[in-house]
Amino acid sequence: MAEIIESKIKMKKEFIKGLWKEHPILRQLLGMCPALAVTTSAINGISMGLAVIFVLFFSSLVVSLIKKVIPPQVRIAVYTVIIATFVTVVDIFFKANFPQISRALGPYLPLIVVNCIILGRCEAFASKNSVLVSLLDALGMGLGFMWGLFLLGSIREILGFGSLLGVKMMPPEYNPLIIMILPAGAFLVLGFLVAVMNRLELRIKD
Amino acid sequence: MKEAFKIIVVLTVICLICAFFLSFVFSVAKEKIEMNAKRAIEEGISKLAPCAKRVEEIKLKDEVVYKLFDEQDNSVGYAFLAQGQGYQGKIKILAVVDSSLEKLEGIEVVESVETPGLGARITEALFMEQFKKLTVIPKIEYVKEEVEKDNQIMAITGATVTSKAVVNILNKRIEELREELKG
Numbered sequence: 267m268a269e270i271i272e273s274k275i276k277m278k279k280e281f282i283k284g285l286w287k288e289h290p291i292l293r294q295l296l297g298m299c300p301a302l303a304v305t306t307s308a309i310n311g312i313s314m315g316l317a318v319i320f321v322l323f324f325s326s327l328v329v330s331l332i333k334k335v336i337p338p339q340v341r342i343a344v345y346t347v348i349i350a351t352f353v354t355v356v357d358i359f360f361k362a363n364f365p366q367i368s369r370a371l372g373p374y375l376p377l378i379v380v381n382c383i384i385l386g387r388c389e390a391f392a393s394k395n396s397v398l399v400s401l402l403d404a405l406g407m408g409l410g411f412m413w414g415l416f417l418l419g420s421i422r423e424i425l426g427f428g429s430l431l432g433v434k435m436m437p438p439e440y441n442p443l444i445i446m447i448l449p450a451g452a453f454l455v456l457g458f459l460v461a462v463m464n465r466l467e468l469r470i471k472d
Numbered sequence: 473m474k475e476a477f478k479i480i481v482v483l484t485v486i487c488l489i490c491a492f493f494l495s496f497v498f499s500v501a502k503e504k505i506e507m508n509a510k511r512a513i514e515e516g517i518s519k520l521a522p523c524a525k526r527v528e529e530i531k532l533k534d535e536v537v538y539k540l541f542d543e544q545d546n547s548v549g550y551a552f553l554a555q556g557q558g559y560q561g562k563i564k565i566l567a568v569v570d571s572s573l574e575k576l577e578g579i580e581v582v583e584s585v586e587t588p589g590l591g592a593r594i595t596e597a598l599f600m601e602q603f604k605k606l607t608v609i610p611k612i613e614y615v616k617e618e619v620e621k622d623n624q625i626m627a628i629t630g631a632t633v634t635s636k637a638v639v640n641i642l643n644k645r646i647e648e649l650r651e652e653l654k655g
Contacts, residue, residue, distance in 0.1 A: 365505075
């Protein structure tokens with residue numbers, strides 16, 4: 267009985283950690299390339315987040331399933347092949363069903379292959395843990411990544427375009443801050459978010 | 473030796489499974505992807521040349537040109553895709569030109585990754601409107617001040633490189649078309 271409760275607590279912990287304590291963008295500062303490049307609007311952030319969740323989930327599933335068969339010398343090569351396969355599936359799926367979003371995300375969708383969050387979770391977690399816990403870890407990290415992208419995208423879209431998810435948010439006399447859409451804006455917003463996150467973390471600890 | 477053999481087998485098997493899986497997914501989605509591309513072109517053509525009722529594909533060298541016909545089946549012009557390097561990346565333009573290749577009916581920027589607020593304004597109606605009924609003989613020119621001749625367009629302030637790229641891409645492709653359609 268005690269064991270079951272203990273494993274339940276562990277599972278919850280593995281899921282929650284990606285959402286806040288070990289947040290991939292704001293705490294681990296991983297996956298910066300897509301986080302900075304595609305978040306010019308909230309919808310781009312969500313689409314990229316969903317794509318990463320899908321790839322992360324299935325890569326972790328496969329890696330934790332076949333972890334005993336993979337020779338340790340070539341494990342990174344194997345992970346990369348598996349990740350690349352799922353990324354290509356997502357890329358084809360978006361091209362076939364959401365051509366508009368596929369165009370907006372451009373080369374960053376296929377570039378999920380080299381997203382360090384995914385390889386990081388496969389190497390650090392899925393290759394050492396059971397299937398169920400690995401899936402929870404992947405889901406938590408993926409969702410954490412997605413809310414980070416959504417927040418970044420929303421702030422940049424509101425300040426840079428005066429809209430959120432394409433809906434006008436600012437009064438017509440608002441003069442959009444173009445810099446927020448440019449790469450510099452991505453760094454500025456990310457910096458502020460990380461600072462806020464650190465402050466909140468300190469406050470919780472106190 | 474045994475170790476090396478195992479590595480080769482595992483890697484090969486995994487790659488084979490992945491390859492088969494991907495080719496399966498691709499074969500399912502292929503038709504839809506091609507249809508999307510075709511539909512995007514058809515929608516663009518009907519927007520630029522509303523009088524075109526029938527579209528005929530002509531294969532020239534390695535690219536496709538669309539010959540347009542009106543209700544009476546008279547040729548009203550050609551639609552074509554032109555692409556080239558912009559300021560930050562590839563610019564792809566769909567354009568419709570009359571059958572004598574002298575006047576543009578209009579253009580539509582299909583793909584671009586230019587600077588938002590500056591170069592990206594080539595996708596705005598205000599810029600693309602300028603190409604309606606624009607004379608392309610001897611070629612399109614861009615100016616920074618007032619437009620004086622009917623083969624001139626006004627460049628976007630702060631985005632001369634992008635404006636120039638659009639003009640050059642169109643000029644080059646129209647030049648090619650003149651050659652290819654003659655023969």
